[in-house]
Every structure is written in structure tokens, then in C-alpha cells.
Amino acid sequence: MIGAVCGLGLAGGLLLVASAVxxxxxxxxxxxxxxxxxxxxxxxxxxxxxxxxxxxxVWWAVFGPSIRRLAGFVGQVLGGSATVxxxxxxxxxxxxxxxFRVQQVLWGLAAFAGTAGLLLLWSLxxxxxxxxxxxxxxxxxxxxxxxxxxxxxxxxxxxxxxxxEELPTVADLMALAVAxxxxxxxxxxxxxxxxxxxxxxxxxxxLGAVRTGTGIAQAFDDLGARTALPSIARxxxxxxxxxxxxxxxxDVLHAQAADAxxxxxxxxxxxxxxxxxxxxxxxxxxxxxVTIVFAFWPxxxxxxxxxP
Numbered sequence: 001m002i003g004a005v006c007g008l009g010l011a012g013g014l015l016l017v018a019s020a021v022x023x024x025x026x027x028x029x030x031x032x033x034x035x036x037x038x039x040x041x042x043x044x045x046x047x048x049x050x051x052x053x054x055x056x057x058v059w060w061a062v063f064g065p066s067i068r069r070l071a072g073f074v075g076q077v078l079g080g081s082a083t084v085x086x087x088x089x090x091x092x093x094x095x096x097x098x099x100f101r102v103q104q105v106l107w108g109l110a111a112f113a114g115t116a117g118l119l120l121l122w123s124l125x126x127x128x129x130x131x132x133x134x135x136x137x138x139x140x141x142x143x144x145x146x147x148x149x150x151x152x153x154x155x156x157x158x159x160x161x162x163x164x165e166e167l168p169t170v171a172d173l174m175a176l177a178v179a180x181x182x183x184x185x186x187x188x189x190x191x192x193x194x195x196x197x198x199x200x201x202x203x204x205x206x207l208g209a210v211r212t213g214t215g216i217a218q219a220f221d222d223l224g225a226r227t228a229l230p231s232i233a234r235x236x237x238x239x240x241x242x243x244x245x246x247x248x249x250x251d252v253l254h255a256q257a258a259d260a261x262x263x264x265x266x267x268x269x270x271x272x273x274x275x276x277x278x279x280x281x282x283x284x285x286x287x288x289x290v291t292i293v294f295a296f297w298p299x300x301x302x303x304x305x306x307x308p
Contacts, residue, residue, distance in 0.1 A: 002120060004130065016066050067109075071101035074108075074145060084152075089226055091156045092201055104148045111144030112137050159198045160229055164267075166199040167231055167260040175253035184243050185210060202227065216243050231260050 075081060081097050088095055095103075119133045170191055177187035185207070192204050202223055209219040217240035224236035235256045242249045 002123065005116070005120065016063060067102060067105055068098070071098065071105045074105055075101045078145075078149075084149075086228075087152055087156050090228060091152065091159055092198065100148075100152070104145045107148040108141040108144035111147075112141040115140035160227065162197060163199045163202070163227065164229060164231055164260070164264065166195075166197045167235060168257040168264075170195060170199055170203070171235065171253045171257035171260065175250050175257070178249045178253065184216065184239070184249060199232075202232075216240065231263055234259065 075097070084097050084100055088097070088100060115137045116133075119128055119136065122128055123133075173191045173195065174187045177190050178184065182190065188203060188207055192200055192207055206219045206223050209222065210216055214222075220236040220240040220243075224233035227233070238252045238256055239249070242252045
């Protein structure tokens, strides 16, 4: 078993090295650049090469193409590239879908290697059939790929929860700045400069979009579409309408903060209602039996003392 696995690993490694060496060809710009050393304006004007998905190491140079092909296969099997792209945007990540697929493959390979190592250690003490072991390793690879996707979804939920919690404070800060005589963009700059958090990062993106020529209303509409949160969407829409139509911005911001606090209060009540059955588990299986024991134990002891 150990010899077969070692031989298979050696053969796979040699095959990967041979395929990487055979497929790796120098880039056209790298082949032409030595002949253009005397023309710096042409060398500087050539397009930049796309950024690699990992550090330019020997390991990545050898195994990178194979991992990218495996990542493309995983993407074809799982699909949902648009959903992944949207979740990456909602979590505030700059990674592309291809980079995320590579991360999924690396997680799957790590799970595959860990499971194979455990099976090899187990084979030293007991007989392990090769085919079931291979199936377990493949299942571990799939579990690693799906685990990375679930972690991305969890990160999205946690970040959006932080944004909802930060919304009342940010709205109050903007209302104070506007009430002090500052304009909407000056108030937004002050809030971004003095606050830290997920919502501040998104507002910084809005501020950058406005500085590059995007309209204020369009920038806030993009914020509401990017986050996909009802409270943030209402906040963005209220600010956009207030800026466009001249509605008193202070009243709008105070109303948005009050609505956000009320929504948070309702959310806590709903969570408490959903957790009501779960909270009954320690009461029924821990506190109630202990109470019954304390109530009946003195009587049992008294009966044992009275009984001849």
C-alpha cells in the first residue's frame, strides 16, 4: 500500500514537472524586450502582464498551470461564477473568481493530503483497502472545496451584520456634520475619516467614485446594489433623493438612524424567538432533573432510614 502510494506520487510529480516544462513558453514581450533596450519609450509603453495568482516561486511555476486548470474544472463543475463574483464584492475582497477557485483547489488539496496521510498512518496498524481509501480522499477534496465556499458565505453574513450595526452611528455622525453647516460630501469625508468599520470602507468607495466623476446619486445607488441589504439600500436611496431634490438631509439621516435601530431591535426579538426552543434544552435536560433530584432525594433518604 505504502509503496503503491509513493510510486503514484512520484509518477504524478514527474508528470506535472514534464507537462509544466513542455507547456511553459516565454512571453512575447519577454522575447522582444532584449532587442528594445535602446528604445525606453517603447519598453515603457508595452502593456503590463496580468498579475499572477500567487508569488512567483519555483513551486508555483511548476504546479501553477496544473492548479489553474484544476480550478477551471472546479468552476465548470460548480458553476455560479456570477454569484461568487457578487459575494466577493459584498465581502469587500479584491480577488477575482479565478483566484477564489484556486483557493478552493488549494483547500481541497490540503484536505486530500491530510486524509491520505491519516490513511497511511492507519495502514501501519490495520489493513486499508486502496479503493475505499481513494474514495475517502476524493470526498475530502470535495469537502475542502465546499468548505472554502461556505467560509466565504459566512464572511459575507458577518460583514453585512457589522454594516447593519454600524449604520445608526454613521447616520447620526453625518446628521451632526450636516447640522453643523457642512455639505453632504464634506460630511461624508468627515465620517469616513473619523470612523472605522465595514460600512466606512463602503462609504470610502462611494467617496472615491464621486471624486472620479460619478454622480452622488449614482454612487449611493451603486452602494445599495452592491451590499444587497434593505437597510443600507434605504439609507443610500434616502441620501440620493435628498441630494437630488434638496430634501432636508438632517431629518432624513435621523429617520434612517431610527429605522436602523428599530430594525436591529426587531432582529433581536426574532433571533430570541427562534432560539426559544434551543434555550429550553438546558432547562429541560439539566436544570429540571437537578431540581427533581433535590426535591425527592431527602424523602428517599428518609424512607431508607425509617424502613427496618
